[in-house]
Amino acid sequence: MFRAVLVANRGEIARRVLRACRRLSLGTVAVYSEADRDAPHVREADQAVLLGPAPARESYLDIERVIDAARRTGADAVHPGYGFLSESWRFAEACRQAGLAFVGPDPEAIRVMGDKTEARRVMAAAGVPVVPGSAGPIADVAAAEALAPEIGFPLVLKAAGGGGGIGMARVDRVQDLAAAFAGATRRAQAAFGNPALYVERYLDRPRHVEVQVFGDTRGGLVHLYERECSIQRRHQKLVEESPAPGLEPAVKEGLVEAALAGARAIGYVNAGTLEFLVDGRGRFYFLEMNTRIQVEHPVTEEVTGLDLVVEQLRVAAGEPLSWRQGDIVLRGAAVECRVYAEDPAKKFLPSPGTIAALHVPAGEGIRVESGVEVGSSVSVHYDPLLFKLVSRGAGRDEALARMAAALAATSVEGVRTTLPFLARVVAHPDFQRGAAHTQMVESGTFGD
Ligand code: MV4
Numbered sequence: 150m151f152r153a154v155l156v157a158n159r160g161e162i163a164r165r166v167l168r169a170c171r172r173l174s175l176g177t178v179a180v181y182s183e184a185d186r187d188a189p190h191v192r193e194a195d196q197a198v199l200l201g202p203a204p205a206r207e208s209y210l211d212i213e214r215v216i217d218a219a220r221r222t223g224a225d226a227v228h229p230g231y232g233f234l235s236e237s238w239r240f241a242e243a244c245r246q247a248g249l250a251f252v253g254p255d256p257e258a259i260r261v262m263g264d265k266t267e268a269r270r271v272m273a274a275a276g277v278p279v280v281p282g283s284a285g286p287i288a289d290v291a292a293a294e295a296l297a298p299e300i301g302f303p304l305v306l307k308a309a310g311g312g313g314g315i316g317m318a319r320v321d322r323v324q325d326l327a328a329a330f331a332g333a334t335r336r337a338q339a340a341f342g343n344p345a346l347y348v349e350r351y352l353d354r355p356r357h358v359e360v361q362v363f364g365d366t367r368g369g370l371v372h373l374y375e376r377e378c379s380i381q382r383r384h385q386k387l388v389e390e391s392p393a394p395g396l397e398p399a400v401k402e403g404l405v406e407a408a409l410a411g412a413r414a415i416g417y418v419n420a421g422t423l424e425f426l427v428d429g430r431g432r433f434y435f436l437e438m439n440t441r442i443q444v445e446h447p448v449t450e451e452v453t454g455l456d457l458v459v460e461q462l463r464v465a466a467g468e469p470l471s472w473r474q475g476d477i478v479l480r481g482a483a484v485e486c487r488v489y490a491e492d493p494a495k496k497f498l499p500s501p502g503t504i505a506a507l508h509v510p511a512g513e514g515i516r517v518e519s520g521v522e523v524g525s526s527v528s529v530h531y532d533p534l535l536f537k538l539v540s541r542g543a544g545r546d547e548a549l550a551r552m553a554a555a556l557a558a559t560s561v562e563g564v565r566t567t568l569p570f571l572a573r574v575v576a577h578p579d580f581q582r583g584a585a586h587t588q589m590v591e592s593g594t595f596g597d
Contacts (some may be wrong), residue, residue: 155249229253364419
């Protein structure tokens with residue numbers, strides 16, 4: 150195993166990774182920016198290295214500084230968490246070059262899945278259904294116009310260089326294509342430094358269902374069932390759960406088999422997630438693959454009883470998976486609510502400040518993953534996620550009832566939070582009957 154693991158992240162995920170390291174009796178190194186001198190993750194690690202100023206570009210996103218911190222502290226592995234450098238194949242490659250184990254997949258898998266048209270091509274070749282669309286990037290408006298009749302309207306333009314819905318443009322009529330193409334190209338260039346676009350048929354009110362997979366370096370590969378993540382706002386997830394409610398068992402089986410086929414096709418190692426869109430008729434389509442541990446991994450841990458971050462470390466050290474597929478049993482149901490420092494009454498405007506008071510729930514079936522404590526400052530420089538509330542129950546009803554109680558028992562002073570909005574989601578009849586879809590938040594189902 151490793152001597153010491155450098156955690157190249159902050160907030161709740163840094164603390165989560167530190168906890169997994171302690172479970173394995175591994176040494177730990179935190180890194181931090183000038184804004185995070187007093188952050189809990191810095192205190193909780195054996196050693197901590199200041200990276201630089203608050204802006205992430207000069208601290209958490211600076212590959213050289215992170216690698217240098219590992220060298221200086223004697224760390225022999227790096228866990229990137231999510232966000233920041235977690236899906237940078239250059240960072241994974243730089244770790245390898247520096248003799249550090251990267252706790253994640255091979256740089257090549259990150260690179261291929263990071264190119265969204267390449268990912269579509271690889272998955273389609275593996276027999277995974279993809280949304281009908283262009284075979285690769287489209288050269289110009291003329292090419293898009295030539296393709297549009299076979300794809301049909303509405304269609305959607307997406308950035309090839311990155312996912313998460315950034316730069317996405319729905320187009321309803323051929324006469325709108327040229328302007329949409331120009332706008333999406335500009336946004337793709339700004340967000341990803343790559344102007345390339347591809348086209349897909351636009352699916353109406355799909356559900357977002359993703360499958361957790363895990364591979365090892367010995368050819369082992371398992372899935373850990375699915376998560377339903379349709380409650381999102383501007384591509385930021387707010388509520389996730391497992392198992393996905395209201396999906397036929399045959400659809401779920403199709404999803405996990407497709408996910409395994411896709412992961413197997415690229416020889417995937419470590420934790421990964423394949424995202425799918427599911428339409429009203431239960432047809433599913435591969436969207437993209439996330440080559441990292443995800444924010445919502447705890448719901449999978451709660452229904453399987455497994456520790457995904459501990460397993461990430463074991464697999465990165467070359468150990469075989471601790472589980473065979475038959476050992477992985479889904480029991481009960483789990484829900485996660487993300488509490489952000491954003492004001493739902495003001496269009497989810499960021500609400501920076503200092504946490505003046507904090508009460509989080511505890512009790513049977515409740516888990517809290519927090520990055521903050523009383524006195525923490527919530528800066529504008531980073532993702533505003535404060536903590537995650539996770540509930541588990543023997544069934545979905547119990548998990549939801551526990552979540553409703555947990556939300557009511559939670560209070561934060563000093564910043565505005567998404568708590569009241571989350572309480573409305575969990576109490577909403579459409580959510581309660583498991584009928585969530587990806588356009589619900591934006592269409593005002595939960596008020597605005
Ligand atoms: C789509 C779509 C409809 N049709 N693609 C948004 C995030 C990115 N991963 C892909 N997204 C979508 N792609 C086609 N062909 C609708 C969305 C979408 C969405 C997807 C998942 C979760 C929330 C969403 C909210 C709005 C739109």
